[in-house]
Amino acid sequence: MKNECTESAPWTLRRGDCLNVLGDVEPASIDLVYLDPPFNSGLRRQGRKGLTFDDRFVDVAAYREFIGPRLIQAHRVLRSTGSILVHVDWRTSHHVRFLLDEIFGAENFVNHLIWSYGLGGSGPRSFARKHDDIFLYGRSPDYWFEPPLVPAKSVRLRGRMKKATDVIDIPSINNMAIERTGWPTQKPIALLNMLVTACCPPGGTVLDPTCGSGTTLVAAIQSGRRAIGIDMSDEALGIAQQRLERTTSLLAIKDPMPRVARARRSGPQENAPLAQSA
Ligand SMILES: C[S@@+](CC[C@H](N)C(=O)[O-])C[C@H]1O[C@@H](n2cnc3c(N)ncnc32)[C@H](O)[C@@H]1O
Numbered sequence: 001m002k003n004e005c006t007e008s009a010p011w012t013l014r015r016g017d018c019l020n021v022l023g024d025v026e027p028a029s030i031d032l033v034y035l036d037p038p039f040n041s042g043l044r045r046q047g048r049k050g051l052t053f054d055d056r057f058v059d060v061a062a063y064r065e066f067i068g069p070r071l072i073q074a075h076r077v078l079r080s081t082g083s084i085l086v087h088v089d090w091r092t093s094h095h096v097r098f099l100l101d102e103i104f105g106a107e108n109f110v111n112h113l114i115w116s117y118g119l120g121g122s123g124p125r126s127f128a129r130k131h132d133d134i135f136l137y138g139r140s141p142d143y144w145f146e147p148p149l150v151p152a153k154s155v156r157l158r159g160r161m162k163k164a165t166d167v168i169d170i171p172s173i174n175n176m177a178i179e180r181t182g183w184p185t186q187k188p189i190a191l192l193n194m195l196v197t198a199c200c201p202p203g204g205t206v207l208d209p210t211c212g213s214g215t216t217l218v219a220a221i222q223s224g225r226r227a228i229g230i231d232m233s234d235e236a237l238g239i240a241q242q243r244l245e246r247t248t249s250l251l252a253i254k255d256p257m258p259r260v261a262r263a264r265r266s267g268p269q270e271n272a273p274l275a276q277s278a
Helices: 018-023 060-077 093-104 189-199 215-222 234-254 259-265
Strands: 011-015 030-035 043-046 052-055 078-088 109-116 131-138 149-151 161-163 167-169 205-208 226-231
Touching: 011 215, 011 234, 018 060, 018 226, 030 060, 030 189, 060 078, 060 093, 078 093, 078 109, 078 189, 093 109, 093 131, 189 215, 205 215, 215 226, 215 234, 226 234
Parallel strands: 011 226, 030 078, 030 205, 109 167, 205 226
Antiparallel strands: 043 052, 078 131, 109 131, 149 161
């Protein structure tokens, strides 16, 4: 599959098992893969209005058989300056890290990010589980990266910005949030904004193989990147399409010159490959 994103339509959605769809993506054509797969929770994940997706595997070996080949395809489609973010939690993070070491090479490990989200239950027999794990690996040592800045908290640096650490404090989406779509396990746009702008060059292409409601794609478009989303669910893709259409038209009202075009015209940053044309 050629990258079909253009300056006026900088996103593409594909339906199907991401293993097959990724197999059609041109090798070395993508700047960032963000993968937020099922977590092997053993549940049918429930959102609003009957929206669900299946998060059940027979056992952890079946989960590894699911995730491994998809990571191999992700590795194949990344440019040498690209990188991957894999978002999992305590159930499988140790297995996924091991697979990433095998497929990407332990030397290409960059960060184990902790997304600390606050909400959630606690039990009497353990510390409350309040974080997800996000692994960042470069495709090579030349991976592109722009350290994100966050407001400093210390008294000494009050009012100034500092480089973000590997612990990201962003609340999960609450029930009343405007951004809430009803898709189960939707991630906050603030989290994806930070990840996409840190790991994908302006004008580059982000691919999300299990895009759900399209949060990654919205973050990409808002910041002048191109986006490719894949999901098995028609309902998820319907939500993603609506969000992307709304985002594209809001941006066109605010800024008639598409952001991707602006990023390309002002030239790539050091190490940043030009986005492919359609
Ligand atoms: C954790 S959710 C992604 C949520 C998304 N990040 C968001 O913010 O809405 C996982 C998604 O994987 C999709 N999925 C599960 N297996 C898949 C497969 N083999 N290929 C493509 N999508 C798949 C599900 O339909 C679901 O939308």
